[in-house]
Amino acid sequence: MWTKLAFFLLLLLLPLPTTAVSFTKDCVDPTNGSSLRFNFYETVCPAAEAIIFAGVVRAVSAEPRMAASLLRLHFHDCFVNASSKFEGCDASLLLDDTDRFVGEKTAAPNVNSVRGFNVIDGIKAELEAACPGAVSCADVLAVAARDAVLLLGGPTWQVETGRKDGLTANKSAAESNIPAPTSGLSALTQKFRNVGLSQKDMVVLSGAHTIGKARCTTFSSRFGASSSGSSDRRFLDSLQQLCGSGTNDTLAALDLVTPSTFDNQYYVNLLSGDGLLPSDEALMDANAGEVEGLVAAYATDVDAFFRDFGEAMVRMGRLAAPPGRGGEVRRCCRVVNA
Template structure:
């Protein structure tokens, strides 16, 4: 016999009040991030960050992709809290030496330069976590991509997690189901997954990241695999650090060509090509390949959604004066 449940008018009122409180608290948490958070405390913030980003990308176009990647690797480890920037201390090991980051994550010196400029303009006001978010947007714009209003108001973590960095950032060997689960675990949809993966329209990857794909996988164009093998031998050695563009066609321009590569089975990483291998994400890849404006729209939405992952706000965390260490 099925169990029956009875709610009195009093209990219903309590439940309704609890639901209301939960909804209100969620709304307050989201409302604490806003595009004009620093409008009075640091009105020249955006104009202070942008020229430093532009200068770094002018010097090396690849830096734009590296700065965008910093945002992803920060947000996927205990939220967008600037923890990715912390150096090791006697009390914790930072995230820089985690497997997904060690030897490949770049751009820390650029963030240092931006932070120094921001501290000069408005000391002790702007978090490193927010600087990463603004820098990611400005990097996309500098390489020809869309702009958006970055939501701000994050505070900085006082610690970092090596284990979370090793466990929560999906590796390039990930299956489609693993990618979907990873993004869902961070409150992101499958649409966010496919759109944000389009960030691979810029930047490069190391041989060690794509070697299994070009030698072992069958869902890859033969000539493309042969080309990549010429600079990435099957044996382990110094060549593991050799680089190849994530987007075969326009590696220093932000566009939708990444999806065209996938449709033609020329995705560089195993995890890239998984998005177009007969699974549930095939249709989205085809949409973004044929409709660049839809990709742009969904990428911007995905970046905003990712920036909302567990931000520290209010009295939580701190505003670091040096992004590499706690105050």
Template sequence: MAGKHLLVLIVCLILLNLSATFASKQNTTTLNEATACIDGASITLTFGFYINSCPEAEPIIFSWIEKAVSDDPRMAASLLRLHFHDCFVNASSFQLGCDASVLLDDTPNFVGEKTAAPNANSLRGFEVIDAIKADLEYVCPQTVSCADILAIAARDSVVLSGGPGWEVEMGRRDSLSASKTAANNNIPGPNSDVATLLSKFQNVGLSLQELVALSGAHTMGKARCSSFSARINSSSSIISNSPDVNLEYLQSLQQLCSQSDANTTLADLDHITPTTFDNQYYVNLVSGEGLLGSDQALLTGNEETRRIIECYAGDVEAFYEDFKMAMLKMGRLQQVNGGDGEVRRNCRAVNQLGS
């Protein structure tokens, strides 16, 4: 027991130091400096939201994420993706954005997001969130929202994979419903062209620069062969006509995906440093080694996205700064506030069903 308390204390000190460092950087740097180009958005959430109501919240979340990533390094990418897929879905006119709707199981009243095409048999990490929520409910009952857990877990996953840290704004409410249709309509697909990607990002208030910065999350994780089959098809015009494609890399993918079921075989999104959060994703794109069609399209389909990719490939700190700011802005997407939401006791169900 003493050892556990010591671990929580150590983690708390680490997070306090991280918050202080980030706050200091906010006071001494501006978004217009060379290492960050993204404009900020108006803040609707607050830093240190649980400092009085549940000061143990962030250390508890960190300790669970640390264990999960230690057991399965791929889990870091999965938890980061959960937050992204949550924030991009507009469930209804008053339940929008980062509201933990992605965590809800289906009910007789709605079909949720878990079975939507971008999520089905693909999203992972629900059990990790369940464990975190159960621990927090024991320590601070009905205080920390599932939506905030997702946002903090995404940050911690990046940090534990060697990436940058940032202070997370908190105070989100959990939605009362979810929408499979909204998930299908709003989440970008793996074969999207730049115009489609940009349209989906602009629909939620994110810019072209933020599109490229957030795509850098693909420096970790895996994808099924079925999600990039069009890219490795031997008859594809992409292979025969594009000078920005590494044929040797694509041939290695063809060999991998021909060996077994394309619906189960996995390839690394970043085949050089697959479990490290760095700028290798952009280096790979410049080398013609993007896994998904939507990734490589960022390089070939738009001169401005190409310029940003080349910048990030050569300057990891520029990527880190812009990624942090983009994550903060994404985390603010159209919040559920006040009486429009709740703090769930069970992240898989609204309170009247999950209590």
């Protein structure tokens, strides 16, 4: 892991573009209908991943919480499935509302939750200065998520690239498909299966909650009930003291032990009854079966968690629109090209 990090840090020594960006040129589509692959930008934009990494370094150095936010952007983007019009990882989440559609930023799972749009805007501007029309916003999200995890001590993995950016967004699909923080085990499992991911993928990707924060409103429903499952009553009492009535936007760390380190502490917390969200505690449901076994395995074997997390991120990153749906490489991630 540290060898890879050292390599990326060396890339930061390369000169990066600082000139203003012009969006007057027609967009060039480098994907040409091809499937995802590793090193997609090796010839069309060799500095792409170095530019993205540098932008993530700046953002996370200024605010460590931004690492979790960038990871969440990629996850919430990929999970949008509009029935037969599957969208997947197409940067639809980044689109602002227009007179033609209401975007996904104001969908219930995203409003007051997803953030980091300005970070992506800055990275995209540098990419446009270096390689106009070459690197898609969807690929920026995928690579930035990987780099954010790495910077907080987590694993790294090769990111497949070559995605196209979607031409529209779908608020209702985002509200229907993104797992809610109040979801139970069966609902979580079904949400993942709906997009072709397994229950194991659900458990390992839930481990992303080892970093980041959540508002009191997302877990205050747990306060009134007696301790259920493996919940620690003292843990819930401490949260209620932090949140008060639970109707405010006070933030609590998803992992109170190592909140700014990407590790396997999330699973250790679950075994101790210290999962924050109802959806976290759901993994320790009395009927969890194999799920609880995975939690125990990841709690004791960080290498297994890191390996499986990287593999699951690659699988999630393959969620994409079917061939023929069209798409483009946006010049600005917030709007489709004119």
